[in-house]
Amino acid sequence: MKYSKLFSKTLRQPPKEAETINHKLLTQAGFVDQLMAGVYSYLPLGLRVLNKIEQIVREEMDAVEGQEVLMPILHPKSIWETTGGWGKIDVLFKINSRTEKEYALGQSEEEVVTPLVMSRVNTYKDLPLSVYQIHWKFRDELRAKSGILRGREFYMKDMYSFHETQEDFLKYYETVKKSYLKIYEKLGLTAKVTEASGGSFSEKISYEFMVLTDAGEDDILYCSDCDFCVNVEIAKMKVGDPCPRCGGKLDQAKASEVGNVFDLGQKYGKDFNLSFLDREGKKSFPIMGCYGLGISRVMGVIVEKFNDEKGIIWPESVAPFKIHLIGLDQSEENIKSEAEKVYKQLQTEGIEVLFDDRVDVSAGEKFATADLVGIPYRIVISKKTEGKLEVKKRNEKTTEFMSLEDLLKLLAKS
RNA sequence: CGGGGUGUAGUUCAUCGGUAGAACGCUGCGUUUGGGACGCAGAUGUAGCAGGUUCAAUUCCUGUCACCCCGACCA
Numbered sequence: 001m002k003y004s005k006l007f008s009k010t011l012r013q014p015p016k017e018a019e020t021i022n023h024k025l026l027t028q029a030g031f032v033d034q035l036m037a038g039v040y041s042y043l044p045l046g047l048r049v050l051n052k053i054e055q056i057v058r059e060e061m062d063a064v065e066g067q068e069v070l071m072p073i074l075h076p077k078s079i080w081e082t083t084g085g086w087g088k089i090d091v092l093f094k095i096n097s098r099t100e101k102e103y104a105l106g107q108s109e110e111e112v113v114t115p116l117v118m119s120r121v122n123t124y125k126d127l128p129l130s131v132y133q134i135h136w137k138f139r140d141e142l143r144a145k146s147g148i149l150r151g152r153e154f155y156m157k158d159m160y161s162f163h164e165t166q167e168d169f170l171k172y173y174e175t176v177k178k179s180y181l182k183i184y185e186k187l188g189l190t191a192k193v194t195e196a197s198g199g200s201f202s203e204k205i206s207y208e209f210m211v212l213t214d215a216g217e218d219d220i221l222y223c224s225d226c227d228f229c230v231n232v233e234i235a236k237m238k239v240g241d242p243c244p245r246c247g248g249k250l251d252q253a254k255a256s257e258v259g260n261v262f263d264l265g266q267k268y269g270k271d272f273n274l275s276f277l278d279r280e281g282k283k284s285f286p287i288m289g290c291y292g293l294g295i296s297r298v299m300g301v302i303v304e305k306f307n308d309e310k311g312i313i314w315p316e317s318v319a320p321f322k323i324h325l326i327g328l329d330q331s332e333e334n335i336k337s338e339a340e341k342v343y344k345q346l347q348t349e350g351i352e353v354l355f356d357d358r359v360d361v362s363a364g365e366k367f368a369t370a371d372l373v374g375i376p377y378r379i380v381i382s383k384k385t386e387g388k389l390e391v392k393k394r395n396e397k398t399t400e401f402m403s404l405e406d407l408l409k410l411l412a413k414s
Numbered sequence: 415c416g417g418g419g420u421g422u423a424g425u426u427c428a429u430c431g432g433u434a435g436a437a438c439g440c441u442g443c444g445u446u447u448g449g450g451a452c453g454c455a456g457a458u459g460u461a462g463c464a465g466g467u468u469c470a471a472u473u474c475c476u477g478u479c480a481c482c483c484c485g486a487c488c489a
Contacts, residue, residue, distance in 0.1 A: 012439070012450070015425075015426090015481095088489075091488065142486075143485090143488090145482085217488085360447090362451050363451095364451075365450040366449085368449065372450095
């Protein structure tokens with residue numbers, strides 16, 4: 001993509017209302033645009049990042065045999081009445097039609113997925129199975145905040161599993177837990193697994209995946225020596241206490257919840273009276289699990305974790321482009337055509353490249369733009385580079401001159 | 415929803431009872447080109463909205479809306 005054609009260019013300053021890092025940088029760098037509190041448009045650069053995260057999550061969900069579907073956001077009132085959510089869940093957005101029918105906007109999809117799946121499951125032979133989607137969720141939060149970390153509308157992967165027994169569910173939970181940790185690792189994040197309360201709808205314990213960041217809204221106690229971690233909401237210990245698992249010392253920190261898993265038990269099968277025949281030929285309700293992962297929130301958390309005073313520093317796995325190609329001295333025909341040539345060659349090699357081809361823009365401004373946008377590799381072509389490419393990584397200070405061939409080799413390694 | 419803050423040009427802000435200004439951005443021309451260049455010329459506003467006070471309101475008062483922050487909330 002040519003930067004000169006990009007309609008969402010960087011801003012000189014972040015908007016004054018932005019205070020959190022992700023809000024400031026994502027807006028200033030042209031990744032998102034705020035429509036209202038907690039609701040954002042994802043612009044070309046931002047959508048590319050969102051898609052990258054989504055694809056990493058999709059591959060892992062497919063790997064644990066999740067079957068991807070796309071379910072409706074607009075829900076009839078009746079399914080929410082069936083489960084008791086209509087009157088109890090205050091974050092449920094409710095809307096009226098012009099014929100005065102009432103609807104809800106999906107804040108979670110158990111009410112849709114349970115009848116969808118169970119109407120097709122007859123016997124234990126059809127279980128276990130797991131269904132997921134990646135879609136928008138709506139929650140009527142009293143206060144949206146922190147940029148894209150807490151929106152009223154957000155992009156989320158939600159998976160639901162159906163099991164014959166609690167044992168089978170627990171086994172699958174462990175599988176998904178490992179899968180989640182793999183996802184966060186691929187995203188460049190270190191997630192801690194906490195025990196937390198399951199909220200009013202589940203009496204069972206749920207597990208939350210937490211990434212330490214001051215922009216987060218959860219307080220967690222964690223052990224620096226082992227992977228013990230607990231949400232202070234349910235913690236029976238405090239900072240400085242010995243870790244119940246290894247005896248180490250507990251620290252407290254702010255964290256953002258980037259995923260969770262719930263043991264739903266048999267609630268939804270029972271609510272909808274949807275059962276299957278078990279091994280003894282008796283009617284049985286499925287044990288269900290629910291696995292959420294906030295894609296848009298993860299994008300915000302990544303920005304909170306990876307930035308410096310100049311801008312964002314995207315991990316390579318989610319960066320909108322691999323290379324930020326800067327053409328300097330573009331008023332000189334030979335330099336310009338050389339940069340164009342390299343741009344085309346990189347594209348031919350299948351490498352995602354953002355080409356800053358602007359002519360009447362100073363070198364300083366182009367460098368500042370590149371630092372703000374945060375693409376991993378910056379390549380400069382100018383009259384000083386004399387046929388070579390000047391390569392600099394966003395998170396390093398040093399530059400290196402190399403041929404296109406060597407650059408391709410370098411990229412192949414990373 | 416309670417508390418606090420902010421609404422003026424595209425953006426960041428100034429002006430503060432007498433009819434609106436800077437910087438950046440934008441347009442044109444020229445000079446520039448290795449860290450957000452320079453010169454000249456130009457365009458851009460119902461001062462969030464609605465009332466009220468006043469000879470006169472962007473400015474004071476009331477209400478309202480929006481955004482940000484703290485809290486509550488976040489199956």
